[in-house]
Amino acid sequence: MKYLPVNEQLKLIELGVEEILPKGELQHKLERSLETNKPINVKLGCDPSRPDLHLGHAVVLRKLRQFQDLGHQAILVIGDFTAIIGDPSGRNKTRPQLSLKEAKSNAKSYVDQSKVILDINKLKIVYNSEWLNVMNFSDVVKLASRYTVARMLERDDFTNRYKAEIPISIHEFLYPLAQGMDSVELKADVELGGTDQKFNLLVGRDLQKEYGQDPQVILTLPLLEGTDGVEKMSKSYGNHISLLDSPDDMYGKTLSLSDEMIEKYFILAVGADEATMDDIRSQLSDSSVNPRDIKRRLARELVAVYHSKEKALEAERNFDRIFVQKAIPDKMEEYTLLEEKQLLEILLEAGLIKSKGEGRRLVKQKAVIIDGETCTDELFQIVPGDKEIVLKVGKRRFLKVLG
């Protein structure tokens, strides 16, 4: 493997990064790697407590990919064991604990999805239950003795919860230690994570020192806010753009972002280079350019990254048809009607509404459209006929009813 000169590697690595601690050490490690012609170990832990990945995860995954492209060894640690503890980071509550089985099955789909970003052939995938699940109580005691309560309480989230009199369970203190053991086990040179992971990453560093290892360099990446532009992207906040989202959804959700997020998304989600960013920034500050058009470009590029260029253009055409010309999409869910049925019944079965109560409300609010006509009758019946009927609920829920 031929490596780039250290300063060039550093320049790339630093892109879009929040913090590198300590930076000098990273340079050191890279220099040594160059001299010995050996890759450095770059670790990224993932929490398989949710089965699907979104753009927030993509930020760190892309950084890991970058290390792969630079010729280094990327290690994806599936935190199947740590998921049964539940990461307390950034939470004001104890996390639900998963069973090892649930974690494993989530992990599977996680790895599948990460193929979009990572070079799976060069990726080392490990499960931390391999070493954590075999530790016995005395091993845990020994491990726990290497850290103090005061240091644990340095964490904001613990301090805040403690002050707010919100419970903190003892096992939550074990989370950073467990994650740190991963670094020891893997002899990680670098560990990546979101800024909310800083504490956990530093604990890994400390533990490596305790175990006589060369401590890892920690590299944190900014957290990407979700479509609401406020909270960090998370499925539980419902503000995420999933890597599995269809091109249409991905495009649409991107356009619903607030303008302030455009720049950040270009850097973190698209991975735009400096030249592109200069261009984006100058357009954003130019009052004659409508931010919407820059956002459209963002949406196109985003879809192109996770799907393809063609899909991106198609998504844009669909979007324009639906939201600009207010027409109907050319592809939509279909429903085959066998007998006369109530409209609400159909919508419920097709999943366009959550309950009939919701459906009634929507009809009252003039949000249900049948073939372009606003429906005002909650009890409307649909009879199977020769021609298809298009049902629309709200702005974006469509259903084609076939007779």
Added chain:
RNA sequence: GGGGAGAUGGCCGAGCGGUCAAUGGCAGCAGACUGUAAAUCUGCCGGCGAACGCCUACGGAGGUUCGAAUCCUUCUCUCCCCA
């Protein structure tokens, strides 16, 4: 071990025997305006039912009462103070 406080809808938080499917805020949804932006305004916001209404719900289980989120018993959980 002792003493005190508390557990309410997705979240925060009122209510403290009927008028409570439960004030208010946030989030969400729909409509208007737009660029599926922001801001703003309006409406909705447990389920079933065309509707009178019925069912489920104020940590769990019992009980008192014509009637309980509200009172009692007990269990579970949390926080605080003392040892």
